[in-house]
Structure formats: structure tokens, C-alpha cells
Amino acid sequence: MGIELTLEGITKTYGKVTAVKQLDFTVKAGELFALLGPSGAGKSTTVNLIAGIEKPDQGDIKAGGSSILDQRPQERDFAMVFESYALYPHLTVAENMAFPLRAPNRATRYSAADIQKRVAETARMLEIHELLARFPKELSGGQKQRVGLGRALVRDSQLFLLDEPIAHLDAKLRHHMRGELKKLQKKSGRTTVLATPDYAEVVAMADRAAVLNHGVIEQIGTPVELFGKPANVVVAQAIGDPPINLLDCQMANRDGCLYISGSGFSVQCNDRLAAALRGLPVGATASLGIRPSEITIHQDPARGLIRGEVYVFEPLGGEAVATVNVEGKLVKVLCSWSSRLKIGDKVSLSFDLDTVHVFNRDTGRALYA
């Protein structure tokens, strides 16, 4: 069974660079908790701090309620998967996978038969059972990554640390591995921390996630919360592809009704939006966030709320991304391929006010989500 993991006020600096700052979060026992952020956000530093490879400057890390800061990595005994595989080149796949089970100073001893059984089972799950006799140099990148995963999964560790574990796999295998990893994690009930820059992976696998940016946690929540109710602009931009559109807007009072308007559009607020924005001074600029999937594009320029001109149209297979120039601001719309728009086409856009987000333009904080 997994253990509970807590980070309390963790800060780590390298020289003058602060890698992570005041991290506070608890990963519940048996939970799959993701660290989501672009490269340089502090994900790997956090994973290394938990593993004991790095020491924090400040703060405490607790596993199962007691501090583990004084424990060396091998004492913590967390199973870790690196993006860079880190396989032993002179050992076969089977030997690589069995390696942690044979390590001399582990608490648990495994019999030869048990080792063989564990390696075989894990290899089958990862679809590398036909590669067991090969050496790492005879494997593709995706295969190496799965061997790296296998080496971590083969033993009973209380905590799994996965640092971009499926980044190098092709699309089909990635979907397969997401499903398999999640299933395995739930079945074993092992607490797992997953670092990834890919929001789709987080949505597919994580129970909860922390969005990291420049070493700071922006928001912690379930994937549904992060997507539907982002606390700020950074979180809104971290989830969704293409990323959320942000348009400058102002509040205006006309005939007793509140309007939200910007260059190219003016929309009457519904009650909920009006209530949320009441505190904002009239004339103040805010940021209107609309997801590309929540916008409908009309070939009739008079039909929608915002008029624009097609800047570029990119069919992507099943669907397409239309980029629309709205008075100098480019807005992305996810639409059907069959719309076959051309550069320069006059179009209009509409959206439902229930699906938009409004952010304070200076602080980035969400006013309405």
C-alpha cells in the first residue's frame, strides 16, 4: 500500500537561481498526483528532492507522517523512472529489470523464481516480453523508456516517482501506456508522483495535480477543476490545446445593463457574469479567456458576436484550427475540417458566456470562471 507524502515549505536554490519556492502539498496515500509545468518550472527538482537526490534549503518532507530529510535515497527506497531511461548498457532487458530486486541492501529479499515471475509479468504488461534477451543498444527510444518503467514497477515500493515517463512514445503507445499505468497504479494502490509537461497526460491519469510555474505552485486541484475553474491565467494557459485565447476587455454600463467589450466585440453580460465583475471599476481593463473549443465560427460575418478575418486555416485530420484576426488580435478556433476556410475570408465568432473566463489583467487572478 502507498504512503502519504507531504512537502512543507520546500525551497531549493542553485546559486542565485530559485528552482522551487515554498512548495506546500500533500499527496494522499494511493493517489496519483501530477506536477504539471513547462520545462524549467521546477518539476524535476521537486522529484529529485522527494527522491533524496537533492537536499532542500528550507522546509521538510514527510512520508507516512515522519520526516525523511535525513534519509539517503536508498533508505527512502522510492522507485523512480527518468526521462533519460538510465539503463545499464551491459545488461539485458531482463537483467536491467531484475536489478533492483537483486540489490543487496534492500529490506526485502526476493527468490530467483519470484524475480523471474515479477520480471515476466511486468514485461508483458509493458509489451516488452519479447525483448527480454536484448541489450539497451538494440532497443528504440520508446522501448528503452518502457524498460526504465519496468525496472521501477517490478518491485514493491511505497512511492513511485515518474519524471516524464512516457514522453518518447508514439501516439498509439502513449494512449496505451496512460491507460495501463493508471490501471496498474490504482490496482497496486501505490502513491505516485508524475512530472509532465503534457496536460493531456495529467487529465488522463492524475487524481489531482499541482500546476508549477517558475518554481511556484499556481494551483492544486483535480483535472476537472484546473480546466473548468483555473485560479489564474497561468493555469488557464497550461491546460488545453491550442491554448486559451486571451482578449483585452472593458466593462461598460449601457441602459442599465453591464456590457463586456473589447476591440471588435461588445457582449451583454449575463447575471452571473455581471455579479462576478461588479467589483471591477467601470472602464478597467480585464482579460477575457475563451477556449478554442468553445468558439463557434460562422462563415456569415453578421451572425456571431465578434467579426474577423481568417488569418490561417490548418486542417489537422478530423478537426482543424482556424486562426482569426480580430482587429489585430489573433484568435484560435477549433472547428470542423469541412469548413475549409481560406486566408482572408470574412467570418464571425460566437461563444457562450457560461464557458468564458475573466482574469484581472494585472494580477492574472480569475474574476470569473
Add this chain to the structure above:
Amino acid sequence: MAEIAFRGVWKVYGKSVEAVKDMNLQIKDGEFVSLLGPSGCGKSSTLRMVAGLEEITRGELEIGGRRINDVEPGDRDVAMVFENYALFPHMSSYDNIAFPLTLRGVDKQEIRKKVQEISKLLDLDGLLKTLAVSLGGGEKQRVGIARALIRKSSVLLMDEPISHLDADLRARTRGELARLQRVLGITTVYVTHDQLEALAMSDRIAVMNLGVVQQYGTPGELYSHPANMFVAKFIGEPPMNFIPCILERGGSGRVRLFTGGRGFDIELGGELAARIDPEFQGGEVVFGIRPIDFEIAAGAAKTAVKAGVLNYEAGCEHSFMEVKVCEYTVLVECSPTVRFNEGDTVALEVASKRFHLFDRQSEASIMKVEAR
């Protein structure tokens, strides 16, 4: 005018390494054509033959109606952008862009005018004094393109120009590049291994494998009507699912598709059966369906199959599930609002949208051309 025509073009390295085999391709004036395929498929060799960096072993290559097999690279009126930009690091953007003209001894005033023109188009005005070494990846790319375009060549050649940019920048540059090409109307040949890039940018795509063009068509044709299993697999992400089965023709134009195992046994009638090439009598085929083309069936339709859910993967815009159909693991894209659990059984409608059939031996499509 700058159409490009390949007439039976071959590239053979040494005695027997056939990199490009009997290529026949027409590229229209102003068209954006991608050469798409895995590494080693011959796409870069093809581009280099157009550029004049490789000799043409056999066949004819024409640009604007002129045979260019023996024309020097500098006299072919083509400009090339390389993956690594090949900028001079300690020269400013201005000097890099101006270089091809400076080299030809063009008048300084004239150069200034042209550099300003092109940098406006590529939004480089503010970066002209910056040294190439201090530019960001996307900026270097734009300077590289500006330098390629300054000579007003009639053909632009690009070899994986954005493949090593990070995902965000790649998506942005992709759109910018596609737009720029349309605005300039310059005939463009673009080499990439990334199907999404090719679909997003191209007027037409030549899918290549092992030196042979597998299919040449618009993004829509390749996606909706793949000519063979290679194209079907290569275009679209996640890729098409394949289920090997038997095709049997029955009475009144009906077609039965079934596997040995239980679970996949469907009957196509009327319109659906009529999509299949009537020349194909029956036998071993491969049924192909994209993850996005399934529908969850309500009743017991004759074109529905029962499938057991192996995995359900939640998503914001799309959800996915892996299901078992006979012994095959099949990926299904579904609406994020409907949830399934491991162990559920679902009925999948497999012919409501689009399905594909291939001859198992030749791997060629056996769908009628107009239906393909």
C-alpha cells in the same frame, strides 16, 4: 511561372541503393507541396535533387518548363531553408538577410530597400541589428526564410525547417509559414516527417516510403481516402485501427465481414456495400477505422460490434478508450461527457461514419475511388 515536374526521376547511391524510385509528380505554380514520410523514405534526396545538391541518376526534372538536370544550383532560381538555419552567427540579421545580394554585388541602396521590404513581411523590423547568435529559435527561422526569399526565387525549398522547435513555437511558426507562403504565392516544396505539419500547411502532400510515392493528394484525400495501409497508418493521430477479417459477398449486393473469433461479424448493405470496389470478389481483407470514426451504438445494428472496455482515458476535449474486439486492442475516441469503466461492454457502430477496407495481400485500398 514555376511549376515543377518530376518525370521518372531516380536517385541511386553507389550501385544499388535506390533512394528515390521512378518519381512522377507535378507541382503547380504557387502550390505548397509536402514530401512526407519516415526517415530514409527518400524525401530529402528528392528535395536535394531539386536544389541541385544531388545529381539526378535518371529521369527528367523541370522547373517552369525548363529541364534543369544539368543546371548549376545557383542558376536554378530556387531558394532553400535548412533545418539548422545555417546563419552566420556573428553577423546581424540585416547582414544575414542581405548576404545573397551582397555576394552578387547588388547596389547598397537596392539591398537596403529589399531587406526592409522582406523584413516587414516577416515581422523582423525590430531585429535587424541583432546578431544571429542572440536570436531565439523562431526568430532565427524567420531570418533564414527572409534570406531565402530576398532573391525573389520562384521556388522555395524547405527541409524540416521547424521540426526542432519546441511544441508551442512549432505550432505558431507552422501557421505563420503557411500564411506567408499563401501571401507570397511562391511554389514551395516542404520536407517533413510530421504528418500534422503536412496536413496543416500543404495544398497537396506526397506520402513517401522506401523511395516510392505511395499517394499524392490533398490533405483531405489522404486522410479520408488513403490508397493503402501505409498511408492510412501514417496520416492521422492517433493512427487508424486495423482488424484483419474475411470479406464475403452475399445475395442482393450484401457484404459480410467477419473474423474467426467471436465479436466481429457485420453485414453491409446497399449504400455501404456499394462503397467497396465491385472488382474485389472476396477474401482476406483488413478493416480500418480511425479512433474518431466510431459511434456508440444504441440498438442492435447490423454494423455494430460488441467490445469490452480495457481502459478509459478521460480528457478535456476528447476522451479515449481502449477496447477489445476479438483479440485486437482498438482505440476509440469518445465524447468527454460519457464515461466508461474497465470491464464495461459497449456496442460500437463501425460503419456510421467512415470505414476503410484493404486487400490483406497487397495492402491496397479496395474501396471505390469515388467512395475512397
